[in-house]
Amino acid sequence: MKKPIYWGLIMLLVMTAFTPIEDKKDNPLIKKWDTKHQTPPFELIKIEHYVPAVTFALGEAKNEVDAIINNPEAATFENTIVALETTGELLDRVTSVLFNLNSSETSPELQAATREVSPKLSEFYSYISLDNKLFARIKSVYDQKDDLGLNPESLRLLENAYLGFVRSGANLNAEDKKRYAEISTEMSKLTLNFGENVLAETNAYTKLITNEEEIAGLPAHVKEASAYLAKQKGEEGWMFNLQAPSFFPILRYADNRELREEVYRAYSSRAFKDNEYNNSDNIKKIVALRLESANLLGFKTYANYVLDRRMAETPERVNNFINDLHKASRPMALKEFEEVTQFAKELGFKEELERWDWSYYTEKLKNAKYGFKEEEIKPYFQLEKVQKGVFELANTLYGITIIENKDIQVYHEDVTAYEVFDADGTFLSVLYTDFFPRESKRGGAWSSSFRSQSNINGNEIRPFKTIVCNFTKPTETKPSLLSFGEVTTFLHEFGHAAHGMFANTVYPSMSGTSVYWDFVELPSQIMENWAFEQEWLDTFVAHYETGEKIPQELIQKLLASKNFLAGSSSERQLSLGMNDMAWHTITEPVTEDIETFEDRSMQPTSVFKPLKGSVSSTSFSHIFAGGYASAYYSYKWAEVLDADAFSLFKEKGIFDKETATAFRKLLEAGGTEHPMDLYVKFRGHEPGVDALLERSGLKE
Numbered sequence: 001m002k003k004p005i006y007w008g009l010i011m012l013l014v015m016t017a018f019t020p021i022e023d024k025k026d027n028p029l030i031k032k033w034d035t036k037h038q039t040p041p042f043e044l045i046k047i048e049h050y051v052p053a054v055t056f057a058l059g060e061a062k063n064e065v066d067a068i069i070n071n072p073e074a075a076t077f078e079n080t081i082v083a084l085e086t087t088g089e090l091l092d093r094v095t096s097v098l099f100n101l102n103s104s105e106t107s108p109e110l111q112a113a114t115r116e117v118s119p120k121l122s123e124f125y126s127y128i129s130l131d132n133k134l135f136a137r138i139k140s141v142y143d144q145k146d147d148l149g150l151n152p153e154s155l156r157l158l159e160n161a162y163l164g165f166v167r168s169g170a171n172l173n174a175e176d177k178k179r180y181a182e183i184s185t186e187m188s189k190l191t192l193n194f195g196e197n198v199l200a201e202t203n204a205y206t207k208l209i210t211n212e213e214e215i216a217g218l219p220a221h222v223k224e225a226s227a228y229l230a231k232q233k234g235e236e237g238w239m240f241n242l243q244a245p246s247f248f249p250i251l252r253y254a255d256n257r258e259l260r261e262e263v264y265r266a267y268s269s270r271a272f273k274d275n276e277y278n279n280s281d282n283i284k285k286i287v288a289l290r291l292e293s294a295n296l297l298g299f300k301t302y303a304n305y306v307l308d309r310r311m312a313e314t315p316e317r318v319n320n321f322i323n324d325l326h327k328a329s330r331p332m333a334l335k336e337f338e339e340v341t342q343f344a345k346e347l348g349f350k351e352e353l354e355r356w357d358w359s360y361y362t363e364k365l366k367n368a369k370y371g372f373k374e375e376e377i378k379p380y381f382q383l384e385k386v387q388k389g390v391f392e393l394a395n396t397l398y399g400i401t402i403i404e405n406k407d408i409q410v411y412h413e414d415v416t417a418y419e420v421f422d423a424d425g426t427f428l429s430v431l432y433t434d435f436f437p438r439e440s441k442r443g444g445a446w447s448s449s450f451r452s453q454s455n456i457n458g459n460e461i462r463p464f465k466t467i468v469c470n471f472t473k474p475t476e477t478k479p480s481l482l483s484f485g486e487v488t489t490f491l492h493e494f495g496h497a498a499h500g501m502f503a504n505t506v507y508p509s510m511s512g513t514s515v516y517w518d519f520v521e522l523p524s525q526i527m528e529n530w531a532f533e534q535e536w537l538d539t540f541v542a543h544y545e546t547g548e549k550i551p552q553e554l555i556q557k558l559l560a561s562k563n564f565l566a567g568s569s570s571e572r573q574l575s576l577g578m579n580d581m582a583w584h585t586i587t588e589p590v591t592e593d594i595e596t597f598e599d600r601s602m603q604p605t606s607v608f609k610p611l612k613g614s615v616s617s618t619s620f621s622h623i624f625a626g627g628y629a630s631a632y633y634s635y636k637w638a639e640v641l642d643a644d645a646f647s648l649f650k651e652k653g654i655f656d657k658e659t660a661t662a663f664r665k666l667l668e669a670g671g672t673e674h675p676m677d678l679y680v681k682f683r684g685h686e687p688g689v690d691a692l693l694e695r696s697g698l699k700e
């Protein structure tokens with residue numbers, strides 16, 4: 001049916017009634033960004049602009065999607081898949097400013113704005129993902145996929161769009177669809193409750209100590225913090241709890257063994273005691289429902305369902321990988337246990353080493369072997385020098401130059417904006433760095449974007465990347481001096497940013513860091529390797545006052561300490577991965593008790609005998625309340641990838657341009673190809689564990 005000619009006019013009047021034209025004209029988030037590279041006009045954006053802008057952009061996006069759904073023409077790749085890919089451009093632009101700033105420059109007002117728009121956004125996304133007519137159009141294109149003459153990248157876009165729906169149950173019959181929806185609702189309640197129980201149990205334990213002798217060994221700053229905690233609760237003395245800043249220092253430093261044992265037992269029995277917060281039933285229900293949902297979608301186990309869209313692909317491959325590493329780490333872990341036991345004996349310890357003794361004696365051993373203070377290292381790593389070293393490394397490897405541009409607006413005075421140019425002078429990206437902590441910024445370090453790259457129909461859009469950290473701020477007398485850990489953090493986040501800066505794909509949903517989960521840390525972690533290469537350190541490391549080179553002895557200790565307890569830490573990580581895989585490869589609901597189930601999967605990696613009443617599953621929020629179900633292995637997987645990938649640089653030279661060019665191809669491709677294919681193209685073979693074993697000193 002043809003619409004009457006005045007239809008457009010009616011629509012215009014309707015829209016005008018709901019969104020006053022004046023408002024839009026004044027709202028800098030909505031208006032075309034008339035800035036350098038069309039970067040966000042931060043100087044003009046005010047708090048009151050966000051909610052109206054998101055509301056307006058949501059309306060636009062919904063209209064765009066509805067136009068696809070209601071298109072009277074038959075579905076084609078262009079009018080459905082590409083059209084869907086290009087919807088919501090304004091919405092992306094507006095929400096990326098909102099969400100980035102809510103992380104790095106927030107305020108109660110901005111948080112309120114985020115809270116206000118978040119439900120509207122999820123409502124919109126579920127509106128799209130549940131629309132049957134839209135799925136029917138996508139399916140009809142997908143069904144002809146082999147006859148459309150699509151190139152591999154377009155084919156992958158089509159597959160992603162189709163599977164996005166199918167993996168959420170769009171292809172099920174009415175009855176199964178209903179059950180699938182019930183499972184999802186039930187699941188969100190259970191996982192929420194799991195997290196609440198862990199929180200309640202973590203907060204339930206406090207320990208007040210009034211005799212200072214009982215906390216001998218604790219560093220002054222830990223004592224201070226615990227005295228403050230006591231005072232806040234109206235008590236005299238020192239108060240401890242199960243939060244990380246309190247719990248870990250006790251295990252590491254407290255001479256008082258009974259205290260260590262008590263807090264260890266309290267920590268490792270969280271949500272496993274005989275009370276209302278016990279998570280045992282939650283776990284059994286969660287894994288049973290996950291199994292059922294996977295079965296509904298045609299997968300044998302929940303792990304099969306998850307891994308189908310991961311680089312690792314199958315539970316068999318993950319389990320083999322975990323077992324290979326376990327076999328290699330085991331002898332070293334036993335040797336380390338022996339060494340720590342022996343060392344404890346030398347210090348006069350007469351009993352059997354228990355779990356609550358481990359951190360205490362390993363900390364002392366570490367100091368004896370590699371004793372150096374962070375303060376000795378820091379003067380050699382002035383932030384400006386480190387940054388120069390990192391930027392020059394990128395120049396050496398990839399030929400890019402990174403130049404500050406004061407014409408690009410920033411959202412805080414501590415932020416610096418750069419333009420990144422390719423070797424031939426082509427503009428590649430904007431890069432914002434934001435290094436110092438402030439109350440409006442969340443903790444940690446991350447890389448994000450204000451705009452992703454895309455190139456649909458020759459319309460090249462270059463990305464805007466960020467590096468956000470919480471490094472020590474300079475003072476009037478001292479510049480910002482980084483710890484060695486902060487140097488590797490810088491490199492790590494720079495690697496994520498580079499993944500985006502080099503992106504060279506057609507579609508934004510597959511650009512840069514939009515890759516499978518177990519592949520996304522390769523570009524970041526590989527960069528950390530340079531921090532352990534003296535050849536690179538020598539290019540910039542110098543004392544900030546005297547300009548002197550770092551003493552050989554100090555750098556040797558620093559590099560040697562990297563592999564301290566490599567076997568034991570590897571086993572610890574693997575045990576959690578094994579536990580995760582065990583829970584998610586079940587093919588029948590679990591009836592036995594949590595402790596028995598867990599011992600079977602985790603005990604092979606332990607150097608201690610099982611401890612009755614202690615489990616890790618009931619507080620394993622990563623997999624039961626977070627997004628890491630069947631994914632915990634990714635941490636180790638990423639290490640295997642980055643070690644194996646970096647070994648090519650080790651072989652050809654850490655500044656080798658040819659290797660760098662090949663690696664850049666992998667970065668440019670983003671998610672347009674299966675990561676295993678991309679990896680093999682770069683490395684010449686599938687990743688193996690050998691390089692990691694060698695790097696961590698675990699090789700025989």
Ligand SMILES: [Zn+2]
Nearest residue numbers: 492496521524
């Ligand atoms: Zn990362």
